[in-house]
Amino acid sequence: MGMSMEKVEKRIVEFIRDYVRSANAEGVVLGVSGGVDSACVAFLCSKALGGENVLGLIMPEKGVTREEDVEDAIEVCKKAGIKYKIVEISDILQKFKGISSCDRDIALANLKPRIRMVLNYYYANCLNRIVAGTGNKSELMVGYFTKYGDGGCDFLPIGDLYKTEVFMLAEHLGVPERVIKKKPSAGLWVGQTDEDEMGISYKVLDAILKRIERGEIEKAIEEFGKDSVDKVRDMIARSEHKRSLPMAVSLRDLLD
Template identity: 55%
Template sequence: MNQGDIKIPQLEGKPAIKKLEGFIKDKVKLSGSSGVVLGLSGGIDSAVVAFLCQQALGPSKVLGLLLPSKTNTAQDLEHGQQVAEILKIESEVINIDPLIEKFPLLCHHPPDEMTLANLKPRIRMMVLYYHANSLNRMVVGTGNRSELMMGYFTKFGDGGADILPLGDLYKTQVWEIARLLGVPREIIDKSPSAGLWPGQTDEKELGIDYITLDKILHLMFDESLSPDLIAQKMDLPLQEIKRIKKRVNLSNHKINLPEIPLIR
């Protein structure tokens, strides 16, 4: 079978968007919150979430925080501001470098590259909750199903949120929703990046492109096919399919609450 013959189930367009908007509206109402706060990274996931929140709640109830560091590109900031302007939502730019630079001075153990990389989303999470708490709002996360399953997020960082509207959508489905919502083309088309270090891209770090990854995850978890059969259908090395499955299994702890031993 050719990879092109394997399709991720298409969403029902506008009904799917209405369901996502209804989810956001219901959760905000149930929590007694006055609105939402989200991080505007300049990427497609945060843009889609911003569009959904604005349409669900109205622009006055959405605050978008742009939280750049020196490893983010000027284009990231520009795209985040572009989304805020299109949606007419309140936004604020807070450079997090001064906060990052304090940690090596305060902590005895020297950091490596990954320690500093994970520090950035955790600091962003703190800034988001600072605003959410002071304004009686919910923090809306931007993680999608592909990244959640692969553990491609920082625990208690970008994974720290009250709700995750895109959590059941594969990355390729997020692209589909983005086109329907009218997210600017340049945001949809650019290479996804968390901006954790210069030149970093999500697909390079995952070691696989999103289209191929989504097809593997779909066959593995939606269709319940074995790694052998997936490798055959996808015409990929079995070792690569096993690598994906192992990463998903090892990442389960990141999407679950902390484990509690049963004593009673």
């Protein structure tokens, strides 16, 4: 698997280099959370472009983001050799709360990654750079991301790697062990973890997704049960809109 990860690293690094060049950009900006996905992307972008051409934005929320996550994000940026900037988002969140009486928890939860997306693009525009996304294949397939939030980016370096494969790549790249071993979390509220929110472990999710992608539904049901497979298929179906461009009404037949 080590040799396989070397090939994966090489292909992604070449892709990043070519993509940034084709965009006539001078580098990339990415959000660095202290988690394994953004850590891998930070390391890969640094290898592709040089650390001086990569800016990691660390965007904590006061009272929600754990101090250890900020420390891990800083450590990742330092070890990857990239520049970083800490931008606290609580004041921005409060501005939104002040103009709306919305009390839906999901609205506030989705607002946080959308604020971070705006900050990523602000700095990217200022620096003539593009935004590197940190989403992995598992999350993209089941829609475990915020539309126009963490899903808002210009390209996805690890978008074809399942979460379990990201962990293997992280070990290969030399991502700090504490980052690799911590429970994955989007940091949307205190104590939140990805697996608890989805109701399924990444190990099982990835195994089911691989079967689905190969068209091996019956084998998936045999291995993991109909309820688990139906749950994953439902997640894929309900999140289809997140993976598509906005729909437009077809009118050409009436006008042309």
